[in-house]
Amino acid sequence: MPKDTTIPQPHPYAGTGEHTGSYYAASANPSPDRPALRGDITADVCVVGAGYTGLSTALHLAEKGYSVVIVEGARVGWGASGRNGGQIVNGLNASLQTIQRRYGRDTATFVAGLVQEGGEIIRDRVATYGIQCDLKPNNVFVGLTAAHMKELEVRQTLWRSYGIDNQVMLDRNQLRAHVKSDLYAGGLLDTTGGHMHPLNLCLGEAAAFESLGGVIFEQSPILSADTMLARPVVRTAQGSVTSRILVLCGNAYLGDAVPDLEPRVMPVSTQMMATAPLDPALAADLMPGDDCIEDIRYILDYYRLSADKRMLFGGGTVYGGSDPRDIKAKLKRNMDRVFPQLRDVGIDYAWSGNFALSFSRVPQMGRLGTGTYFAHGYSGHGVTGSHTFGRILSEAIDGDLTRFDVFAGLKWYPFPGGRALRVPYSVMGSWYYGLRDRLGL
DSSP states (O other): OOOOOSSOOSOTTTTTSSOOSOHHHHTOOOOOOOOOOOEEEEEEEEEEOOSHHHHHHHHHHHHTTOOEEEEOSSSTTOSGGGTSOOEEOOSOSSOHHHHHHHHOHHHHHHHHTTTTHHHHHHHHHHHHHTOOSOOEEEEEEEESSHHHHHHHHHHHHHHHHTTOOOEEEEEHHHHTTTOOOTTOSEEEEEEEEEEOOHHHHHHHHHHHHHHTTOEEEOSOOEEEEETTSSSOEEEESSEEEEEEEEEEOOGGGOTTSSTTTGGGEEEEEEEEEEESOOOHHHHHHHOTTOOEEEEOSSSOEEEEEOTTSOEEEEEEEEETSOOOSOHHHHHHHHHHHHOGGGTTOOEEEEEEEEEEEETTSSOEEEEETTTEEEEEOOTTOHHHHHHHHHHHHHHHHTTOOHHHHHHHTSOOOOOTTHHHHHHHHHHHHHHHHHHHHHHTO
C-alpha cells in the first residue's frame, strides 16, 4: 500500500514540544503536563497559542465570563514568550515619531495612549494572581555616541508632547548608578519599565486562566484553520475545535497553517545566554540599579541580572528564524565589550528563539471572515505589546471594537519580493544599519 501522508509529524516546528534548553526552562516554576487535544469539541472561544498574546486574550475573556479553550502546539510559553529578554519596554518597535510621520498625529496620539498599558497589565496580573516571576522595576536605554544621546533626547521630548513624562535623561556619570560600563555616553531611564522571568510569567498567567475555568490543550499544533466559516474550525493531528470565535495568536510559529497570515510577517531569531552565578559583590558593582538595559543601535545588546545574579545577555538577529552556529561565541564577544570583568566567567546556558517581524515594524491586528481574529508582528517588542493586544482583542470579542478598529485599519505592507526575497532584502538592510552602528552614525 502507498504510504499515508495525510498525517504530518506531531510537532512540525517544536521537536518533542518540550521547552528549549534555556536558563528560563531550567529555573521554571512547577507546571502541569496538560493533555493534547483529542477528538472533536466545541467551544465559545478558541485561542490558538499559549504565549503572551493568547494568554492575555484568554485571561481577559475568562474574567468577563467567557468559556475559552486554548490550543497550544507545544508547551505553554514554548515560543518567544518563554525565551525572551524578560524586559518590560514601553513602546513599539516603530517609534512614535515614525508612527506620527507615517499615519498622522491622531494615530500617534492613540498609540501613545497605550504604549505603557502592557506593563501595567503585567504588574496587575502579578499582583492579582500572585505570580512568582521575579518582577523588578526600571529599564534603561543606553547610547554609545553623541548621536545616540541626541536620539534619546528627541525621544524624551516627543513622548512628553504626548503627555508621557516618566523618562529621565542620564549623562555618563549618572548612568553609572544603573550600569557601570565605560562603553556608554549616557542613557534614558524609564521608571515604568521593568523586567521579570518571562516563562514564569507565562506559566502564572496560564494557571490564572485555568483557575477561572479555562482549558488548555498542549502538544497540539494546528494543521489547518477554516477561518471563513460562520463557526471557524481548527484541526490538529488528533482532533478539532469548532467555535463561535477563533483567535489566532501563533505569531512566529504559526507557519503555513493559515495561508492568509503567512506573508504578513517573517520569523527572525534572536539569541540569549546566561552566565554562571556572579559573586554578589561583582553583580552589584556592574549593575548597581538592578535594572534591565538595552542599547539603541539597530543590532542591539540587551541584558539584566537574574534573581540568582546571573548575567542574562542577548542580542543579534538571524532573518528567517534559523539558529547561529555558535550562540555563546557570538554573544560572549559582545558581553566582554560591555563588561571586560566578565571575560573569564563561564556560560551555563545559551539559546535562541523566533519573533515575528512585520515589514513596517508595527504590530498587526485584524479579522479573517466574521469570526476569526488575529494579532502578531510585534517585531521584537512583544512582551508589552502582546499583553495590550490581548486586552484589545478581548474588548472586540466582547463587542467594543473602538481600539481594535484603529489597528485593524492600519495599512500593512508585504516584504518586497515576497517569501523568496524577504530574507536577503532584510539582511541587506541589516548590513546597512549595522554599518551605521559601527560608524557611530
